[in-house]
Amino acid sequence: MNDRILMSSPDVGELEETYLLNAFRSGWIAPLGPDVDAFEREVADRVGVAHAAALSSGTAALHLGLLCLGVKPGDVVITSTMTFAATANAITYTGARPYFVDSELESGNLDPALLEHALGELRAAGETVSAIVPVDLLGKAADYTRILPIAEAFGVPVLADAAEALGASHAGKQAGAFGAASAISFNGNKIMTTSGGGMLLTDDAELVARVRYLATQARQPAVHYEHTEIGYNYRLSNLLAAVGRAQLTRLDGMMARRRAIRDRYRSLLASVDGVEIFGGADDRDDNCWLTSVVVDPAVTGWTAADLSAALGAANIESRPLWKPMHLQPVFAGAQSMLNGNAQRLFETGVTLPSGSALSDADVDRTIDCAARFVEERR
Structure with missing residues (x-):
């Protein structure tokens, strides 16, 4: 392993x-x-x-x-x-x-x-x-x-x-x-x-x-x-x-490294209908702390959870976006003003390895795993 x-x-x-x-x-x-x-x-x-x-x-x-x-x-x-x-x-x-x-x-x-x-x-x-x-x-x-x-x-x-x-x-x-x-x-x-x-x-x-x-x-x-x-x-x-x-x-260099990793994910997914970098349409001012993708299963035929499971099987960490606070048991009953977007993002998003400490080999392995998964599901 x-x-x-x-x-x-x-x-x-x-x-x-x-x-x-x-x-x-x-x-x-x-x-x-x-x-x-x-x-x-x-x-x-x-x-x-x-x-x-x-x-x-x-x-x-x-x-x-x-x-x-x-x-x-x-x-x-x-x-x-x-x-x-x-x-x-x-x-x-x-x-x-x-x-x-x-x-x-x-x-x-x-x-x-x-x-x-x-x-x-x-x-x-x-x-x-x-x-x-x-x-x-x-x-x-x-x-x-x-x-x-x-x-x-x-x-x-x-x-x-x-x-x-x-x-x-x-x-x-x-x-x-x-x-x-x-x-x-x-x-x-x-x-x-x-x-x-x-x-x-x-x-x-x-x-x-x-x-x-x-x-x-x-x-x-x-x-x-x-x-x-x-x-x-x-x-x-x-x-x-x-x-x-x-x-x-080292902050500027670490941000640049994270952005370079995001750009590699962006290139991988550019030809995959129904998947996009979360917040990536206008991310020039972001620090690129974490890179997530949002999946439309009606288009892809697979879910964010499916992609996460494939990565997990290859010993690669991923996770959903934050579970909204209004859905957390500890805050059940709290007042809220909702439109459904946070829940939708939680259910359709997955965060990928994004850290500046990742080696090129780590990024290559992650991208290869994701690419194989996408190709198998076409």
Whole structure:
């Protein structure tokens, strides 16, 4: 049996090892330190915002961002149904209720028209909507050109979930630079990684100061340990920040590698009716974190699940697109505004190996397997 080909394994090497060893030998082993400070500056400069707070995860960034925007128990927070559970989980950590809005079919991102409709209905019902959390799905930024004016008209702040989209852009502006604040992730499978970790980005100095305070157990400036409110252990390790600094220097190259892999899939599927690259009709501003395809079984005669099974039999990892949050048992009964697109994408999409660490041989093997499957099903 061939070695397993993974979808998006960490892309690390000698440069990351050097940065990590330098941080280790500096003596800054505990959380915080000069690499955390430098990492925050470097990411903020890359994205084009004034401030950044390095945290233990993207989920932590979402949680603290919501708290600092004033989200309270019983409030409603609107988010995309097409996302990973962390987005909705962070909302529930605050005691607020997630309200799920469906997707645009082409991108899978939050549908601005449905968002506006949902805000109108919630206002008419007397609900307090305290935040909107758009999600930049699979490295494609949401349509902030339409979302932000709607949010402003209703007086609701936007916290952008850019966990998957570092390096992507929209309308000439980097993902992570939209809204009152944004959250990004450095989890092991992301476009760049610190093993685990995340960051909150903002132009608001008071907000980022509040995030840092809450992330360090809400400790008061006293010689002893003094606490006047509940805090969290959410800061990033200095050692992991060093890994992130090395990764950031390689980000453009890693995105280019992922795009090259996507282009190979695109070439493979160009002559296959009923199959298209998800979001690929306009992906020039994407970071190409993951490449998925959408299958129309009425045209192909086979399903996304059939393709996934064939890849799995060859020890090649694939998976469906995110299962929408409104279909998750844990959120059964949550309010939502649906058009069916997210469920359709979940049922017809499959994500292929996309990581920048994939070797040419890995990509060749994946494409050969997919090509054989397509030819056998013609």
